[in-house]
Amino acid sequence: MTTFYQLLFSGFALGCVYALVALGFTVIYRSSQVINFAQGSLLALGAYMVSWFAIDKSLPFGLAVLAAIGVCVLVGVVFQRLVLRWVAGQPVFVIVMITIGLSIVIDASVSAKFGANPRLLGDPWSSSAVHPGGVTLIWAKIWTIVTVFGVLLGFFLFDRYSRYGLAMRATAADEEAAMAVGVPTRRVFALAWGVAGAVATVGGFFLATFPNQLDPSISAVALLAFPAIILGGLDSPAGAVVGGVTIGLVEELTKGYQPAHASWLGTNFYVIAPYVVMILVLMVKPYGLFGRAPVERI
Amino acid sequence: MSSEVRVLGRTVSAAGLIAAGSVVAAAALTVALPFMLNAFWLSTLVFILIYAIAALGLNVLTGYTGQVSLGHAFFLAVGAYTAKVLGGDHQLMALIWIPAAGVVAGLCGLIVGPVALRLRGLYLAIVTIGIVFIGQHIFLNVDSLSGGPQGTAIPSVQIGAGAQCQPSCSVDFSQGTSLGGATIDHNALYYYLSLFILVLGMLFVRNLVRTRTGRALQAVREREVAASLMGINLVRTKLAAFVISSFLAGVGGALFGSYLSFVRPQSWDLILSISFVAMIIVGGIGTVWGPLLGAIFVAGTPTVLNHYADSVPFLQHGSSSGGLSINEFSSIFYGALIILFLVLEPRGVVGLAGRAIALAQRLARGPAIPPSTPLPSQQSA
Amino acid sequence: MTLLEVSGLTVTYGGAVLACEGVSLSVDEGGSVCLLGANGAGKTSVLRAITGLLRYHNGAVVHGSITFDGRSIIGADTSKLVASGIAQALEGRRIFRDLTVSDNLRAGAFSARDRSREKRVRDEVLQLFPPLAARLGQAAGYLSGGEQQMLAIARAMMAQPRLLILDEPSLGLAPLVVEQIGASLREIVAGGCSLMMVEQSTALALATTSYAYLLENGCVTHHDRTAHLLADERVRASYLGTSAGQAEVAAVTGEKAR
Numbered sequence: 001m002t003t004f005y006q007l008l009f010s011g012f013a014l015g016c017v018y019a020l021v022a023l024g025f026t027v028i029y030r031s032s033q034v035i036n037f038a039q040g041s042l043l044a045l046g047a048y049m050v051s052w053f054a055i056d057k058s059l060p061f062g063l064a065v066l067a068a069i070g071v072c073v074l075v076g077v078v079f080q081r082l083v084l085r086w087v088a089g090q091p092v093f094v095i096v097m098i099t100i101g102l103s104i105v106i107d108a109s110v111s112a113k114f115g116a117n118p119r120l121l122g123d124p125w126s127s128s129a130v131h132p133g134g135v136t137l138i139w140a141k142i143w144t145i146v147t148v149f150g151v152l153l154g155f156f157l158f159d160r161y162s163r164y165g166l167a168m169r170a171t172a173a174d175e176e177a178a179m180a181v182g183v184p185t186r187r188v189f190a191l192a193w194g195v196a197g198a199v200a201t202v203g204g205f206f207l208a209t210f211p212n213q214l215d216p217s218i219s220a221v222a223l224l225a226f227p228a229i230i231l232g233g234l235d236s237p238a239g240a241v242v243g244g245v246t247i248g249l250v251e252e253l254t255k256g257y258q259p260a261h262a263s264w265l266g267t268n269f270y271v272i273a274p275y276v277v278m279i280l281v282l283m284v285k286p287y288g289l290f291g292r293a294p295v296e297r298i
Numbered sequence: 299m300s301s302e303v304r305v306l307g308r309t310v311s312a313a314g315l316i317a318a319g320s321v322v323a324a325a326a327l328t329v330a331l332p333f334m335l336n337a338f339w340l341s342t343l344v345f346i347l348i349y350a351i352a353a354l355g356l357n358v359l360t361g362y363t364g365q366v367s368l369g370h371a372f373f374l375a376v377g378a379y380t381a382k383v384l385g386g387d388h389q390l391m392a393l394i395w396i397p398a399a400g401v402v403a404g405l406c407g408l409i410v411g412p413v414a415l416r417l418r419g420l421y422l423a424i425v426t427i428g429i430v431f432i433g434q435h436i437f438l439n440v441d442s443l444s445g446g447p448q449g450t451a452i453p454s455v456q457i458g459a460g461a462q463c464q465p466s467c468s469v470d471f472s473q474g475t476s477l478g479g480a481t482i483d484h485n486a487l488y489y490y491l492s493l494f495i496l497v498l499g500m501l502f503v504r505n506l507v508r509t510r511t512g513r514a515l516q517a518v519r520e521r522e523v524a525a526s527l528m529g530i531n532l533v534r535t536k537l538a539a540f541v542i543s544s545f546l547a548g549v550g551g552a553l554f555g556s557y558l559s560f561v562r563p564q565s566w567d568l569i570l571s572i573s574f575v576a577m578i579i580v581g582g583i584g585t586v587w588g589p590l591l592g593a594i595f596v597a598g599t600p601t602v603l604n605h606y607a608d609s610v611p612f613l614q615h616g617s618s619s620g621g622l623s624i625n626e627f628s629s630i631f632y633g634a635l636i637i638l639f640l641v642l643e644p645r646g647v648v649g650l651a652g653r654a655i656a657l658a659q660r661l662a663r664g665p666a667i668p669p670s671t672p673l674p675s676q677q678s679a
Numbered sequence: 680m681t682l683l684e685v686s687g688l689t690v691t692y693g694g695a696v697l698a699c700e701g702v703s704l705s706v707d708e709g710g711s712v713c714l715l716g717a718n719g720a721g722k723t724s725v726l727r728a729i730t731g732l733l734r735y736h737n738g739a740v741v742h743g744s745i746t747f748d749g750r751s752i753i754g755a756d757t758s759k760l761v762a763s764g765i766a767q768a769l770e771g772r773r774i775f776r777d778l779t780v781s782d783n784l785r786a787g788a789f790s791a792r793d794r795s796r797e798k799r800v801r802d803e804v805l806q807l808f809p810p811l812a813a814r815l816g817q818a819a820g821y822l823s824g825g826e827q828q829m830l831a832i833a834r835a836m837m838a839q840p841r842l843l844i845l846d847e848p849s850l851g852l853a854p855l856v857v858e859q860i861g862a863s864l865r866e867i868v869a870g871g872c873s874l875m876m877v878e879q880s881t882a883l884a885l886a887t888t889s890y891a892y893l894l895e896n897g898c899v900t901h902h903d904r905t906a907h908l909l910a911d912e913r914v915r916a917s918y919l920g921t922s923a924g925q926a927e928v929a930a931v932t933g934e935k936a937r
Contacts (some may be wrong), residue, residue, distance in 0.1 A: 033422050037572075061477060083637055084392040089737070090644040092420070093366060097579045098640050104633030120667055163789065168785040170775050176735055177773035180791030182761030182838055223431075223568065226424045266439030275428035279413065284424060286416045 002134045007256040008249070013141035014210070015248020016148035020203035021225035022232065023155065026194040029234045031192035034070040034092055037099045038079075039200060040222025042105035046072045046201025047121065047208045047218055048110050054122030061124050069201045075106070076197030080190045103219070106244035111216050118213040121205060140209040151202055152241055155195070159237065162179035164191060172235070224251070224271075232290050239290030247274040313662075328493065342486040342601045346590075347492035348553045351595045353577040353589035354499045355546025360575070361584035362507060363539035364519030365414060369426030370574045372433035373544040375566035376403040377551030378452055385453035385556075392455040392471075396495075396552055403548025407540040415536055418522070430568050437563035452555030455491060472559065488557050493606050495553070496590070499546055504586045506542075515539055519584075546612035573597070580639060582648025591647035596626030599635065603628030682708045682873050683729065683765075683842055687743035690724045692736065698724035699897035711864075711874040713884035713905060714869050722877040723770060725894070726846055729756040729875075761790040766840035768831040770847045770877075776820030780811055783819050787837030789832070790920055792896035796839065804833045807863045825856035832860070832917060836867065844868060845876040849883040860887040868930070881909055 021043060028036045049068035053059045059067060079102055086093055110161035125140040159165040170178040171188045179185050207221055208214040228247040232239025262269075281289065332340055356370050377399035384395040410429060414422050437444040444450055454472035469475045471491070474483035482490075506512045514535045517525035526532045555561045573596050581592020607624035643650045683706040690698045699721030699805055706712045713812040715724045727733045728740050732751070740753050766787075775783050783803040784804065787798045797887060805812040814822065819830055828848055835843055840910060848864075849857045868874050878884040884905060891905040893914060908914055 029420075033420075035423070083641060086641045087644060088638075091583075092641050093360075093579055093583070094644045097576060100576065101633045101636035101640070104636070105630050108626040108629035108633065112630070114624045163785075165783055166782055167789055169778060170789075173775035173777055174773055176732065177769055177775065178786065179732060179735060179757045180730065180767050180769050180773070181787045181834055182758045182766070183755070183786060184758040184790070187767075194581070219459050223427065226427055230421060230424050266435060268438075269435065272428075272431045272435045275431050276829070279425060279428055282417060282421065283413070286418075288420065288421075 003256060005133075007252045009135060009137060010141060011249035011252030012245060013144045013248070014252055015245035016145050017207050017210075017244075018225050018248050019205050019241040019244030020148055020151065020199045020206075020227045021222055022228040022244045023152070023230045023237055024203065025225065025238040026234065026237050027168075027192050027195045027199075028234075029229075030237070031168060031189055032084075032095070034095045034099065035234075036145075036196060037096060038103035038106060039047040039196065039225075040219040041103040041110070042072050042076065042197055042200035043204035043207070043222055044216065044219035045075065045106050045160035045204070046197070047204035047214055048114055049174045050123075050201070050205040051119055051208075051214055052114075053122050055120060061122065064122065065201070066203065068205070072197035072201045073194040075090050076199070077190045079187075084189070084193075085186060107216065107219055112217075116216055118215040121208045121214050123205070123209050125209065134276075144206040144209065147202065147206070151199065155199070155237065156205055164188070168192060177268045224274055227274035230278050230288055231281055233288035236288075236290040239288060242289065247277070250274055250277050302350065312525045324629035332482070333480070334487050335372035337483075337485055339606065340489060341597060344485055344488045344492055344557060345554075345601075346593045346597045347489065347496050348550055349574070349577065350593035351492065351499055351612060352547045352550030352591040353555065353574050353581070353593050354496070354503055354575045355543040355550070357584065357589045358503060358506070358546070358579045359539045359543035361578050361588065362512070362519060363515040364522075365536060365539060366419070366575070367414075367426040367543070368423050369410070369429035369433075369456070370410075370543075370547050371566040371568070371570040372429050373403045373406060373547035374551030374554060374570070374620060375433060375437060375549030375561075375563070376406050376544075377593055378555030378561055378566075379437070379450075379553055380548065380653050382450055382452050383443070383534040386451065392453075392457060392556075395453075396455070400545040400549040403551065404545035406548075407544025408537060411537045413538040414540065415533060423651060427568060427571075430566070430571055434566060435562055437566065440531065444561075444563050447544050447563065449486070451560050452552075452558070454559060455488070455553075455556055456551075471556070488553070490595060492553055495549060499549075500586055500590070507586075511535070511538060516584075571625045576636065580636065580646050582651075585648045587651075588646060595639075599632050600628050603631055614642035680710045680736070681705050682710070682748060683875065684746045685725070685729065685743070686745075688725065688728055688740065689742035689882065690721070690728050690733065690738055690743065691741050692724075692738040694739070697897060698738065699894070702894070702897070703743075704892050704899065704900050704902070706873050706875050708841075709871055711866070711868045711875055711888040712772060712890045712892065713888040714875070714877045714892050714894055715879075715881065715884060715908075717879065720894040721897040723846055724896055724897075726767070726844055726875075726877055728753075730756050730765060730844060731760050758790045761838050761840075762792060764792060764839075764841035766835040766838040766842070767844040768828075768835045768846065768848065770850065772824075772831045774804075774819045774827050774834065776818065776823075777905075778819055780817055780819050780822070781815040782831060783834050784815075784837050787834035788840075791838045793839060797837070800837055800839055804836045806835050807836070807866055825852050826861070828856070828860060832863070836872075840872060842873045843876060847876070847877055847879060849878065849880050856881070856883045857883050858886075872916050880889065885909055 021039065023037060024039050024042070028034060028039075031152075046068050049071045050064050051062035053067045054061050057064070083098060083102075084095065087098060100141050123140065125138070125143060127138060127140075129136050129138045130142075131137070159168065167178070167183045168191065170183055171185050175185055178188075204218065207218060224247065225244065228243035229240055230243070231246055232241070232243030250273050251270050254273040258265055258269050258273070259267075331343065335343065352370065352374055355373075356367065357455070361364050372408045380399040380402040381395050384390045384398055385392060411426060414544045417425055425658070437445055440446075454470060456471065457469045469487065471487045472484055474481065474487060476482065507516065514525070515528055517528065518532065518535050518539075522532065525535075577592030578588055580595050581590065582588035604624055607627055640646075643653075645652075685705065686703040689700045692698055702721070702725055704712065704714070704725075705880065714722050714725060724733070724738065727736060729752070730743055731754070733739060735905065744751060745753050747760075747765060752765075756766065775786065778786070784801055785797075788794065791797065791800070801912040810826050811829055811833055814826070819827065822830060830847065830849065832843075835845075848860060852860070861883050864883075868887070874888065876884065876888065885911060886906050889904065891908045892899050893901040893908060900906055901911065903911065
C-alpha cells in the first residue's frame with residue numbers, strides 16, 4: 001500500500017506540472033484556435049533561464065524564477081506581436097507551422113547557449129524530504145503541488161473576474177464581436193502568449209526538479225501534455241487541469257505497476273500509456289471529456 | 299515582332315514554343331543531373347525525391363482532404379520494415395517488396411482510419427501523434443521486426459536478381475552498374491528509381507484530383523457536413539485518402555530505408571512527421587508540385603546549410619561544450635526561414651512561383667498596362 | 680450639428696472587389712438615420728468602414744473621408760472608436776453564447792467612455808430591456824432570438840455611445856419583438872444618443888429613424904426623410920416591390936400613429 005501512495009503522490013505532482021503545460025496550450029488555443037508547438041520550447045527556455053539567473057547570475061531563487069518568467073513572457077509577446085499578427089486569418093496549419101519554426105529556433109538557441117550537457121537547476125530543495133507513514137514526500141514535489149495550485153487558482157480568478165480575463169473569454173467566443181464591442185483583441189492575443197510563456201516557465205522549472213537536473217530533452221515533455229489537453233478538451237482550461245492530473249497519475253502508476261504485472265506490454269510502456277488512454281477516451285468522446293463539438297453552419 | 303512560328307507544319311505561338319522548349323530542357327536536365335553532380339549533391343537530391351514521394355501522400359490526406367496527420371512517420375516505418383521482412387528475410391524481388399511496402403502501409407492506414415473518422419482538425423492531428431509514439435514503442439520492443447533499439451538492415455534494391463537471370467543483366471543498387479560505358483553509381487540508381495516513382499505518383503495525384511473521388515476528397519476538406527449531405531460517403535472518402543496517403547508513405551519509407559541501408563526505430567519520430575507537414579505547407583498545400591518543392595526546401599536547406607557552414611568563421615564543430623555550433627546555426631537559420639517564408643508567402647513555394655510567373659508574364663507583355671486604374675472619384679448628390 | 684460625416688466613401692475587398700462607391704451620408708447629433716438596401720448592396724461595408732472592422736475582412740477604404748465629431752476616423756482601431764463613442768451591434772446578434780448575460784454586458788463596457796459609471800449604465804440599460812434583467816446569470820446562448828438581439832444592443836449601449844450603429848437588428852425576429860425593440864431604440868434616441876442602422880426590412884427603420892438613405896449596387900441612389908423616401912413611388916417600385924413589404928410598412932406606420 002505504501003508503494004501505491006508513493007505513486008499516487010508522485011503521479012499527482014507530475015500531473016500538476018502537466019496541468020500547467022496543458023494550460024499554456026489551452027490559453028493560446030482558446031484565443032486563436034492554434035496549437036502552439038513551441039510550448040515545449042518555451043518550457044525549456046523558462047527552465048534554463050531559471051537555472052541561468054539562479055546559478056550564473058547568483059540571483060535568489062525566487063527572483064530568478066520571476067526574471068525567467070519575464071524572459072518567457074517577453075518572448076511570447078514579442079513573437080505574437082512581431083510575427084503572428086501578420087498571419088492572422090491564414091489557415092490554422094500555416095500558423096501551427098510557424099510555431100514549429102519558433103520551436104526550432106528556441107531549441108537551437110538554448111542548446112547553443114547552454115550546450116547539451118545536463119546542468120543544475122539551482123533550486124533550494126535539492127532532494128530533502130519528509131516521511132509521513134513510510135511514504136517519501138520530496139519537498140520539491142510538495143512545492144510543485146502547492147505552487148501549481150496557487151498558479152491555477154490565480155489563473156481562474158483572473159479568467160473569471162478580471163477585465164482582461166473577460167476580454168480573453170469574449171475573444172475566444174467570437175473574435176469579431178469582441179472587436180466590435182471594443183475589446184482590443186490584438187492586446188488579448190499578446191496577453192494569451194504572455195500567459196502561456198509564464199505558465200511554461202513555472203511548469204518548466206518544476207519539471208526539471210524531478211530528476212533535479214536540466215537537459216535539452218525537457219522540451220519534448222510538452223508532447224506528453226498533448227494527451228492531457230485532448231482528454232480535457234482543447235478549449236477548456238479546467239479540462240486541462242483534470243486532463244493533466246489524470247495523465248500524470250496514469251504515467252506514474254503505469255511506471256510503478258506495469259513492469260511487474262504486464263511486462264508483455266514492453267519496456268518503458270509508461271511513456272506511451274497516456275497516449276493509449278487518450279485514444280481510448282477519444283473513441284468514446286471525440287472532443288474530450290470537457291470540450292464541446294463545434295456547431296457548424298452549413 | 300511576329301509572335302507565331304510554324305513548326306512541323308503547325309502554327310505554334312512563341313510563348314507555347316518557349317514553354318515546350320523549357321519542358322524538354324528541364325526533362326533533359328533531370329535525366330542528366332546524376333552525371334553533373336558530385337556524391338554529396340546527388341545524395342541530397344535522392345533524399346529530397348524520397349521525401350517528396352511520402353510528402354505527396356500526406357498532401358492527398360492533408361492538402362486535398364483536409365485531414366491533418368502527424369503520424370506519417372509511422373507509415374514510412376511500416377514500409378521500411380515490410381521491405382526488411384520481404385526483401386531481407388524472404389529474399390523477394392524489389393519489384394515485389396516496393397509495392398508491397400505501399401500495400402502493407404495502406405492496410406495500416408485502413409486500420410488507423412476508423413479512429414480518425416471520428417475526429418476532426420487538431421484532435422486528429424494529436425491522435426496521430428499518439429500513433430507515432432505507440433508505433434515507436436512497438437518497433438523498439440519487437441526485435442524480430444526492427445532489430446530493437448540497435449536497428450536493422452534494410453535490403454538494397456536489386457533488379458533482375460535471382461535464379462532466372464544472369465548476373466550480367468541484374469543490377470544491385472548498392473553496387474552501381476555501367477550502361478554503355480557510362481558508370482551509374484549507387485546514388486544515381488536510387489535517383490532514377492525515386493524519380494520514376496515520384497513522377498508516377500505525381501501523375502496519379504494530378505489525375506486523382508480531377509476524378510469523382512478526387513472531387514469528393516476536396517468537398518470533404520471544404521465542408522464535411524455539407525459534403526455528406528451532398529451524398530458523399532464520408533467513411534469511404536476519408537478511408538480512401540488515408541489509404542492513398544499511407545501507400546505513398548510506405549513506398550517512400552521502403553526506399554528511404556533501402557537507400558540508408560540501415561534504420562533504427564528512433565528515426566521514425568515526431569520530428570520526421572512534422573517535417574512532412576512542413577514540406578506540404580512550405581511547398582504549397584493542396585497542389586501537385588507542392589510536395590516536391592517543399593521537400594527541396596525542408597530536406598535541402600539544413601543539408602546545404604551544414605555543408606556551407608564551414609565557411610562561416612565564428613562557428614565551431616560539436617555542440618556539447620556550448621557556443622554556436624554548425625548544427626545549431628543551421629537550425630536557427632532554418633527555423634527563422636520557415637517563419638519568415640510563411641509570413642511573407644502563406645501559400646508556400648507554389649504561391650511564390652505563381653507570383654514569379656505572373657511577374658514574368660507582365661514583363662514579357664511590356665509596360666503597356668498601368669498597374670492599377672484609379673477609381674473615378676464621385677461627388678455625392 | 681453633424682456627428683458623423685461620410686463623404687465619397689469607396690470600399691474594396693482584397694484590393695479588387697468593389698463593395699461601395701462614392702457613398703456620402705451624415706448623422707446629426709441626436710439624429711437617427713437608416714441605410715436601406717437589398718442583400719449585397721454594400722450596407723455592411725459602409726458600417727465596417729465607419730467602425731474600423733474593414734481590415735478584419737481584408738477590406739480597405741480606397742477613397743473618401745469619414746469624420747466623427749470633426750475628426751477623421753479612417754483606419755482607427757475599433758476599440759479606440761468605441762472609447763470615443765461609436766458602439767455597434769453586428770448583424771446576426773453575435774452575442775457571446777457561452778458567457779452569461781451579465782458578462783456579455785461587462786464585455787460591452789470594456790472600452791466604455793467612462794468606466795467608473797459602469798454600474799449605473801448597466802441599470803439604465805436593463806431598464807431599456809427589462810427581459811434581460813431577470814436573466815443576468817444565464818448563459819446568453821439560452822436566450823430567445825429576440826432577447827439575444829436585445830442583449831446585443833444592450834451590450835453596445837454599455838459603452839455609453841454617442842452613436843449607436845446597428846446592422847439588421849430585425850433580422851429573423853417576430854413582428855411583436857421588432858416592435859418592442861423599436862420602442863427601446865426610440866427611447867435611446869430620445870435620451871440623446873444618435874442612431875444609425877442598416878435594414879433590409881423597412882418596418883423597424885420607419886419606426887425608429889427620421890432620415891433614410893437608399894443604397895443600390897454600392898451607391899446611394901435616393902435619400903430623404905424616412906417617411907418620404909418610403910412613400911416615393913420610384914423607391915417602392917425598385918426597392919419595396921413586394922406587396923408584403925408595403926403591408927409591413929403600413930402596419931408599423933399605423934402602429935406608430937396609435
